[in-house]
Amino acid sequence: MIVLGIETSCDETSVAVIKDDMLTANLISSQHFHKNYGGVVPELSSRAHLQIVNPLVKSALEKSSIKLEDVDLISATAGPGLIGALLVGLTYAKGLSLSLNKKFVAVNHIEGHIFSGFLMEEKPEFPFLALVVSGGHTLLLLVKSFTEIYKLGSTVDDAAGEAFDKVSKLLGLGYPGGPKIQKAAEQGDENRINFPIAELKEPYNFSFSGLKTAVLRYVQHQGGIQNLDEQHIKDIAASFQLSVVKALIHKLKKAISNFDVKSVSIVGGVAANSLLKEKAIELASAHNKKLVIPRLEFCGDNAAMIAFRAKTLFESGITHKLDYKPYPALDENSFLSL
Numbered sequence: 001m002i003v004l005g006i007e008t009s010c011d012e013t014s015v016a017v018i019k020d021d022m023l024t025a026n027l028i029s030s031q032h033f034h035k036n037y038g039g040v041v042p043e044l045s046s047r048a049h050l051q052i053v054n055p056l057v058k059s060a061l062e063k064s065s066i067k068l069e070d071v072d073l074i075s076a077t078a079g080p081g082l083i084g085a086l087l088v089g090l091t092y093a094k095g096l097s098l099s100l101n102k103k104f105v106a107v108n109h110i111e112g113h114i115f116s117g118f119l120m121e122e123k124p125e126f127p128f129l130a131l132v133v134s135g136g137h138t139l140l141l142l143v144k145s146f147t148e149i150y151k152l153g154s155t156v157d158d159a160a161g162e163a164f165d166k167v168s169k170l171l172g173l174g175y176p177g178g179p180k181i182q183k184a185a186e187q188g189d190e191n192r193i194n195f196p197i198a199e200l201k202e203p204y205n206f207s208f209s210g211l212k213t214a215v216l217r218y219v220q221h222q223g224g225i226q227n228l229d230e231q232h233i234k235d236i237a238a239s240f241q242l243s244v245v246k247a248l249i250h251k252l253k254k255a256i257s258n259f260d261v262k263s264v265s266i267v268g269g270v271a272a273n274s275l276l277k278e279k280a281i282e283l284a285s286a287h288n289k290k291l292v293i294p295r296l297e298f299c300g301d302n303a304a305m306i307a308f309r310a311k312t313l314f315e316s317g318i319t320h321k322l323d324y325k326p327y328p329a330l331d332e333n334s335f336l337s338l
C-alpha cells in the first residue's frame with residue numbers, strides 16, 4: 001500500500017510517501033520569505049505553494065523509487081489553515097485522484113499532528129493524552145484509538161505558539177517567535193520576572209493573552225523596548241517561556257492524574273521547545289507514563305503526518321469524495337475527517 005500525502009495549510013509545502021509501513025519521503029519546503037513581513041502573508045503563501053507542489057511531488061516519488069501510477073491512496077490537508085493555501089494542495093490532490101482513478105482522503109491538519117508520534121520508532125500507546133501546541137492551536141485531547149478522539153480543553157484566546165510569536169515581535173526578536181525566544185532564553189534568568197499564569201474555571205482550558213499583555217505592560221513600565229539592555233530582554237524571554245511551559249505542564253499534570261492513560265504525546269510546532277521537553281520528561285517519569293515527542297521534522301508542519309493519518313482513516317474504511325471542501329477553522333467538537 002503506497003500513500004501520497006500533501007500538506008499546504010500554512011507556510012510549509014510538504015509532500016510525503018508512505019510505502020507499506022515505511023516513510024520513504026518527507027520533503028518540506030519552508031516559505032522563509034514571510035519573516036520579512038513579520039508573519040505569514042496568505043496570498044504569497046498560496047502562490048508559493050502553487051509553484052513548488054508539483055516539483056516536490058516529483059522529487060518525493062523519485063526519492064521513493066516509485067511512479068505516480070504506483071500510488072494507491074492520495075491525501076491532502078483539507079483544514080484548518082489558510083483557505084487559499086489549503087486549496088492549492090487539496091485541489092492538486094483531487095486532480096491526481098481523478099486522473100489516476102485512485103482513492104482520496106482529506107485530512108484534518110490537527111488530526112495529523114495528534115498522530116504524528118506514530119512516525120517515531122517509539123510510538124504512543126492507546127489510550128494517550130495528546131497536547132497539540134502549534135501556531136494556531138492549543139488543545140488537550142484524550143485519544144482512545146485512531147477513531148476516538150475526545151477534546152478535554154483548548155485555548156480560550158491565543159494559541160501557545162501565537163503567544164511565542166507575538167511576544168517575540170514585542171521584544172524585537174523576530175519571526176517565527178518560538179525558536180527566537182528559546183534562543184534568547186538560553187542566556188536569560190527565568191526567575192527574574194514572575195509573569196502570571198491564567199487560572200480558568202474549565203480544568204483543561206488554556207489562556208495566553210493575559211500573559212502576552214503582562215509582558216507588554218512590563219516592557220511599557222520599563223519605558224519601552226529601547227530602554228532595555230540585551231540581558232534584560234533575554235531575562236524577559238526566559239521568564240515568559242517558563243510561564244508558558246508551566247501553564248502547559250500544569251494542565252497536562254491534571255489530566256495525567258485524572259485519566260488512566262498509557263502515554264502522553266506532545267505535538268505541533270511548540271513541541272520543539274527544549275524547556276517544554278525537559279519539564280514533560282520530568283512529569284512523565286514521575287507518573288510512569290510513556291512520553292512521545294516527535295523529532296523536529298515531525299513537530300512542525302509536514303506531509304508525513306498527513307499521509308499517516310490518511311492511511312489510518314483508509315484502514316478504518318474512510319475515504320472522501322472529490323467534492324470535499326477545504327475549511328479554514330477547526331470545529332473542535334467534531335473532528336471533520338471522522
Ligand code: KG4
Binds near residue numbers: 010160269270271300
Ligand atoms: O505546527 P506548526 O509548525 O504550524 C502550525 O500549524 O501552526 O507550529 C508553528 C509554531 C509557531 O508559532 C512557532 O513559533 C512555534 O510553533 N515554535 C516554537 C518553537 N519552534 C516553533 N515555539 C516554542 N519553542 C520552539 N522551539
Ligand code: ZN
Binds near residue numbers: 109
Ligand atoms: Zn501545524
